Every structure is written in structure tokens, then in C-alpha cells.
Amino acid sequence: MALLRKDELSGFIFEPHTASRAITKAVLATGDWTEYQDHHNMLVGFSDTVKYCFIRNPFDVLVSKWRVGAHKDKTFREFFELRKHTPEVKRPLYDIYLNANILLYYESLPDSLKLIVPTAELDFDPKHKTPGKDKPYQEYYEPYMVDYLRREWEGFLEYHQYEFGTC
Secondary structure, three states: OEEEEOOOOEEEOOOOOOOHHHHHHHHHOOOOEEEEOOOOOOOOOOOOOEEEEEEOOHHHHHHHHHHHOOOOOOOHHHHHHHHOOOHHHHOOOOOHHHHOOEEEEHHHHHHHHHHHOOOOOOOOOOOOOOOOOOOOHHHHOOHHHHHHHHHHOHHHHHHHOOOOOOO
């Protein structure tokens, strides 16, 4: 799902695990936006529309994927080892963000959203705990995991100035 302002001048496309449900609820409540669904939920046919997308520290995203995904019955280490051999861990996000004109950072979500949708009342704190998450994401990682992901995600981390331990 994506969000499209009714005048079609702007829209939101979503990377999973970036508070899309909270953003959708707040933005739709303003009455100026609608839900839009296309094949990839990226507002492909709207070339003149400014597309916003939130991204998040991929180290935090991976813990979120584990906590709310199909592998939550495994330890994080088991999940990491399983994911290490799949294409999904090779990229930090799902690449939806590549279709956005403007990237926003999950870590500054409430303030960033207010710049675009001033009337949105977002009931969300980016430092919230994912359901069932009892500690900061950094505490789930072992040093070898961090080293592995730093190599795999090097370009993304450098470009977006993310590092293990930031937010």
C-alpha cells in the first residue's frame, strides 16, 4: 500500500519495518490523503508526484524483521544464520526507497512527518519498543554479525551515514 495526497502532488511509499501503519493511520486521519495500491505499491504511474519514503537503520530493521516475522520462534543468532544465506540479508532494505524522490529517516519520524503533513497527529515514538522487544537492537548482535553486515551493507551504511549503534 502507498498513500497519495488527493491532489496527487505527493505520496508516501513504504519500506517494511518503518512505522508504515502508524504513518498511514495519522496521514489518512487528516482527510487529505487516500490509500493507493498498485502492483509494487510505489506510485509508479505518478511521475509528477513527489514520493517520500522513510528509511531506518538496517541493523534495527533486521531485529524488527526477526521479532515480528515468521522466525520469532528462533533465537536472533539462529535467525541471523538462516538469513545470512538468503538474498534478503544481502540488502539492507527492500529497495522500495529507490523509487522515492525524498528520503526521510525513521529516527526523526515525528518531526519529518510534520514537515510534510502538518496536521497529522502521529502517535509514535521512533525509540519505541517493537512488540516483545525487551532490549535495544544492539544487544542482539554478536561482533561477527556486525562485521558481516558492515561488509554486506557498506555502501548503504556509508551513503546514509548509518552505523551500528546509531538510533
